[in-house]
Amino acid sequence: MRVLFATNPHIGHTFPTIALAWALRSAGHEVLLATTGDGLTAAGAGLQVADVAPDCDMAALRTTIAAECPDIVRRLTENPPRDLSLMSVMWARMAAGELGDGTVEVARAWRPDLVVHSQMWSAGTLAAAALGVPAVSHGYGFARSGDLETAQFTDHMADARERHTAARLPARLVLDVAPPSMVTPEPGGRTVRYVPYNGGGVLPPWLLENPGRPRIAVTLGTMAPKLTGLGPVEHLFRHAPDVDAEFVLALGDIDLSSLGDLPANVRPCGWLPLGALLPTCAGIVHHGGAGTTMTAAGAGVPQLMLPDGADRHINADAATARGLALAAAPEDLTPDLLRRLTEDDKLAHAAAEVRAETATLPGPADLVPDLVRFATA
Numbered sequence: 001m002r003v004l005f006a007t008n009p010h011i012g013h014t015f016p017t018i019a020l021a022w023a024l025r026s027a028g029h030e031v032l033l034a035t036t037g038d039g040l041t042a043a044g045a046g047l048q049v050a051d052v053a054p055d056c057d058m059a060a061l062r063t064t065i066a067a068e069c070p071d072i073v074r075r076l077t078e079n080p081p082r083d084l085s086l087m088s089v090m091w092a093r094m095a096a097g098e099l100g101d102g103t104v105e106v107a108r109a110w111r112p113d114l115v116v117h118s119q120m121w122s123a124g125t126l127a128a129a130a131l132g133v134p135a136v137s138h139g140y141g142f143a144r145s146g147d148l149e150t151a152q153f154t155d156h157m158a159d160a161r162e163r164h165t166a167a168r169l170p171a172r173l174v175l176d177v178a179p180p181s182m183v184t185p186e187p188g189g190r191t192v193r194y195v196p197y198n199g200g201g202v203l204p205p206w207l208l209e210n211p212g213r214p215r216i217a218v219t220l221g222t223m224a225p226k227l228t229g230l231g232p233v234e235h236l237f238r239h240a241p242d243v244d245a246e247f248v249l250a251l252g253d254i255d256l257s258s259l260g261d262l263p264a265n266v267r268p269c270g271w272l273p274l275g276a277l278l279p280t281c282a283g284i285v286h287h288g289g290a291g292t293t294m295t296a297a298g299a300g301v302p303q304l305m306l307p308d309g310a311d312r313h314i315n316a317d318a319a320t321a322r323g324l325a326l327a328a329a330p331e332d333l334t335p336d337l338l339r340r341l342t343e344d345d346k347l348a349h350a351a352a353e354v355r356a357e358t359a360t361l362p363g364p365a366d367l368v369p370d371l372v373r374f375a376t377a
């Protein structure tokens with residue numbers, strides 16, 4: 001069987017699909033990932049990747065779409081959303097042009113039997129409809145799609161559907177990666193265990209050593225530092241010396257010179273896979289991104305979330321309601337709030353419960369036979 005993965009060109013939407021891609025690959029099926037922009041970093045996972053828009057300037061495309069949708073941008077800025085309805089329109093506009101066209105071109109050339117697309121990425125739906133093959137919508141966090149994916153296709157992809165003779169929605173299956181105790185399951189969906197992919201690498205020796213005191217990971221994901229800078233980290237640094245913990249600053253390849261001298265209990269480490277770092281940690285402070293929230297929940301690590309846009313308030317709402325996380329604005333950080341990460345038994349207990357729940361869910365490999373049946377039905 002040939003399976004085309006079509007993902008939104010962002011790491012946070014592409015990386016959650018990699019475990020399933022490798023499950024299919026390991027079972028002997030052919031896999032190709034169609035994406036562009038930051039999504040191309042998935043090639044580092046050893047997958048074959050096709051760039052659907054090699055000449056596309058993603059920053060310029062986002063600027064153009066924002067200019068075409070000023071009311072949506074204003075609403076997203078003024079009132080952080082608790083659902084995906086506004087973002088779904090923006091993503092559909094992105095997928096309706098050259099990114100969607102390129103995805104269909106790759107699909108027609110490669111002829112898959114099944115298309116797996118990242119949640120709300122209607123370029124994947126378009127490709128499946130154009131070829132007349134089934135589609136699988138792969139979740140990435142706690143945001144619920146409901147009927148939004150159908151609305152994307154019918155209301156915002158009309159020109160693209162006409163160009164590619166893709167009038168009818170394909171048969172569709174939804175894979176939901178969120179633990180059931182934290183969300184309302186997607187209607188008709190299948191829940192699959194979230195297996196994080198954060199990349200590989202040589203681990204530093206200190207990571208395998210006992211730090212002698214609680215260790216707290218600090219990350220802002222891949223997009224937030226580019227868009228909003230390092231402000232949240234600056235607030236944290238003011239209080240770090242008053243907390244008996246080692247703070248591991250995992251911000252990737254970012255220039256930290258603007259932060260000045262780091263407190264003695266802050267360890268900068270550049271890029272480090274969260275899947276390796278978190279099992280050594282008693283807590284994590286982060287921006288509220290879906291991948292970070294899901295990885296920490298699966299590791300059973302209490303979280304302090306500083307959500308600032310996109311779907312991050314949705315993730316923070318789910319995690320705080322379940323009792324495994326705290327949420328605050330960066331300027332409201334205090335030493336006491338940071339200490340709660342390592343001292344609050346209720347947080348630790350809820351985090352451990354979700355870790356145990358996650359371990360009982362079927363893994364990506366368990367779903368492969370069902371996907372084969374779905375593709376050939």
